[in-house]
Amino acid sequence: VKSISFTAVPGLAEIGSGADLAATIAQALRAADLLPRARDVLVVAQKVVSKAEGRTADLDEVQPSQEAQRLAQLTGKDARLVQVVLSEAQEVVRAAPNVLIVRHRLGFVMANAGIDRSNVPQPAGRETVLLLPRDPDASASRLRSRLMEIFDVQLGVIVSDSFGRPWRNGVVNVALGAAGLPALVDRRGERDRNGRNLEMTEVAFADAIAAGAALAMGEAAEGTPVVLARGLDWSAPDSNAAALLRPRQQDLFR
Amino acid sequence: VKSISFTAVPGLAEIGSGADLAATIAQALRAADLLPRARDVLVVAQKVVSKAEGRTADLDEVQPSQEAQRLAQLTGKDARLVQVVLSEAQEVVRAAPNVLIVRHRLGFVMANAGIDRSNVPQPAGRETVLLLPRDPDASASRLRSRLMEIFDVQLGVIVSDSFGRPWRNGVVNVALGAAGLPALVDRRGERDRNGRNLEMTEVAFADAIAAGAALAMGEAAEGTPVVLARGLDWSAPDSNAAALLRPRQQDLFR
Numbered sequence: 001v002k003s004i005s006f007t008a009v010p011g012l013a014e015i016g017s018g019a020d021l022a023a024t025i026a027q028a029l030r031a032a033d034l035l036p037r038a039r040d041v042l043v044v045a046q047k048v049v050s051k052a053e054g055r056t057a058d059l060d061e062v063q064p065s066q067e068a069q070r071l072a073q074l075t076g077k078d079a080r081l082v083q084v085v086l087s088e089a090q091e092v093v094r095a096a097p098n099v100l101i102v103r104h105r106l107g108f109v110m111a112n113a114g115i116d117r118s119n120v121p122q123p124a125g126r127e128t129v130l131l132l133p134r135d136p137d138a139s140a141s142r143l144r145s146r147l148m149e150i151f152d153v154q155l156g157v158i159v160s161d162s163f164g165r166p167w168r169n170g171v172v173n174v175a176l177g178a179a180g181l182p183a184l185v186d187r188r189g190e191r192d193r194n195g196r197n198l199e200m201t202e203v204a205f206a207d208a209i210a211a212g213a214a215l216a217m218g219e220a221a222e223g224t225p226v227v228l229a230r231g232l233d234w235s236a237p238d239s240n241a242a243a244l245l246r247p248r249q250q251d252l253f254r
Numbered sequence: 255v256k257s258i259s260f261t262a263v264p265g266l267a268e269i270g271s272g273a274d275l276a277a278t279i280a281q282a283l284r285a286a287d288l289l290p291r292a293r294d295v296l297v298v299a300q301k302v303v304s305k306a307e308g309r310t311a312d313l314d315e316v317q318p319s320q321e322a323q324r325l326a327q328l329t330g331k332d333a334r335l336v337q338v339v340l341s342e343a344q345e346v347v348r349a350a351p352n353v354l355i356v357r358h359r360l361g362f363v364m365a366n367a368g369i370d371r372s373n374v375p376q377p378a379g380r381e382t383v384l385l386l387p388r389d390p391d392a393s394a395s396r397l398r399s400r401l402m403e404i405f406d407v408q409l410g411v412i413v414s415d416s417f418g419r420p421w422r423n424g425v426v427n428v429a430l431g432a433a434g435l436p437a438l439v440d441r442r443g444e445r446d447r448n449g450r451n452l453e454m455t456e457v458a459f460a461d462a463i464a465a466g467a468a469l470a471m472g473e474a475a476e477g478t479p480v481v482l483a484r485g486l487d488w489s490a491p492d493s494n495a496a497a498l499l500r501p502r503q504q505d506l507f508r
Contacts, residue, residue: 001262168428170461203425
C-alpha cells in the first residue's frame with residue numbers, strides 16, 4: 001500500500017539572523033527521533049530560510065518613490081512597504097485596493113513580492129519586513145548538502161511559501177526552491193491504460209509536496225515551519241523550482 | 255507530533271457507468287483493512303465519480319458549431335471535442351495552439367472544461383469523452399452520506415481533479431467538490447505570535463488536501479483514484495468546494 005506521510009518537526013529552536021538552519025533542523029530531527037531516510041523530503045517554510053539568511057529590510061530606512069506613493073494610495077498599503085515590494089519586483093501585475101501582485105525578480109507572480117510583516121519579531125520601535133531568500137533554489141541546495149552530510153543519506157529539500165491564485169479563493173503552498181527531487185515531472189510520451197497519450201503532460205511535483213506539507217505546518221502562532229515528507233517516489237531527473245516558472249512569453253493570460 | 259498520511263486505497267474494482275461508487279470504495283477499504291476513523295477524508299478522483307455518474311458524451315453524435323470549428327482550427331483540437339467543451343462552458347478564457355481554457359458552467363477556470371479523453375474505455379469504433387460531474391459538491395455529499403452510513407463514522411469527502419496554473423508549469427490537484435470539511439478556512443481576525451493580524455486570511459484547505467492526495471494517487475496506467483487522508487484537524491465550519499471559486503467580479507485579472 002502506497003502511503004505518504006507529512007510530519008511536523010517539533011521543538012525547532014527560534015531561528016534568528018545568521019542561524020545555522022541545517023544544524024537547528026538536524027538537532028530537532030534527532031530530538032524527535034525523526035532520523036531522515038533516503039528519499040525523505042524536508043519542506044522548510046520560506047520564513048525561517050529568509051530569517052536565517054538575514055533577509056530583512058528596515059522600513060524606517062526606506063524612502064518611498066513617487067511610484068511607491070501612488071501605489072500605496074491605490075492599495076491602501078504602507079508606502080515604505082510598497083517601495084520594498086517594488087525593489088524586489090520586475091513588474092506590477094495588478095494593483096487594487098488591498099491587492100498588490102507583482103512579478104518578483106525571481107519570476108514568481110505573487111502578492112507583495114512575498115514580503116511578510118507578520119511573524120517577524122520587531123526590535124523596539126523598528127518596523128522590519130522579511131524578503132524572500134536571494135536564491136531559494138540555492139538555499140534548498142545548500143541546506144540539502146549540509147543535511148546529507150549530517151545524516152549521510154540522500155534527501156530532498158523544498159523551500160515553500162503560500163500563494164494566492166487568480167480564480168480560486170484561499171492560499172496554497174508552493175515550492176520557491178527545491179533540490180534533490182524533480183520539482184517538475186515531464187510525462188510527455190507516457191500513455192494511459194488505453195494506450196492514449198496523456199493529456200496532462202507535466203506535473204508540479206514539488207508544489208504538490210509543498211501544499212501537502214502545509215497541512216502539517218499549521219499556521220500562525222502554533223505553526224511548525226519544518227515538515228518531513230516520507231514515502232514519496234519518483235523516477236524523473238532532479239529539477240529545481242525554477243522549472244516551475246512558466247516563461248513570461250508562455251504566460252497564458254497576456 | 256502532528257503527522258498527516260495519504261494512503262492509496264488498493265484493489266478498487268473498475269468503475270463503470272451506474273456503478274455504486276460508495277459500495278465499491280467501502281469494499282476496497284475493508285479488503286485493505288483501512289477502516290475509516292472520525293475525521294478521515296476520502297479523496298476521490300473526478301474520473302471515477304464521472305464514470306459512476308455516466309457523464310460521458312459520444313463524439314460521433316456531436317455536430318460542431320461554426321464557433322467550435324473555428325476554435326478547433328485555432329487550437330488544433332478535434333472540433334467535436336471543442337463543441338462538447340463549449341457546451342460545458344460559460345465563456346472561453348483563452349484559445350491558442352494546443353490551449354483551450356474556459357470558465358466551466360460550474361465556475362472552474364480550466365483547460366478543456368475538464369473533459370478527458372484518456373482513461374475512458376472506448377467501445378469499439380466509438381469516441382467517448384468524460385465530462386465533470388453535474389454537481390461535484392453534491393457528488394461529494396452523497397458519497398459522504400453513504401460512506402458514513404456504511405462505516406458509522408464522521409468523514410470528509412473531496413472530489414479532485416488536476417488543474418494547470420497561469421504562471422506556473424505543471425498541474426496540481428484541486429478540489430472540485432467537498433463535503434464534511436471546511437473547503438476554505440477563513441482566518442480573518444486571527445493573530446500571529448507577535449499579535450499582528452495575519453496577512454494571509456483564507457486558506458484553501460480542500461485544495462491542499464487534494465494536492466497532497468495526488469502524490470499517493472500516482473498517475474496514468476498504474477494510478478489509484480481513491481486516497482484516504484488521515485490526521486487532518488480543523489475547527490472551521492464546513493464549506494463546500496464552491497467556496498473556493500473566486501467570484502467573477504473579484505477576478506484579479508480582469
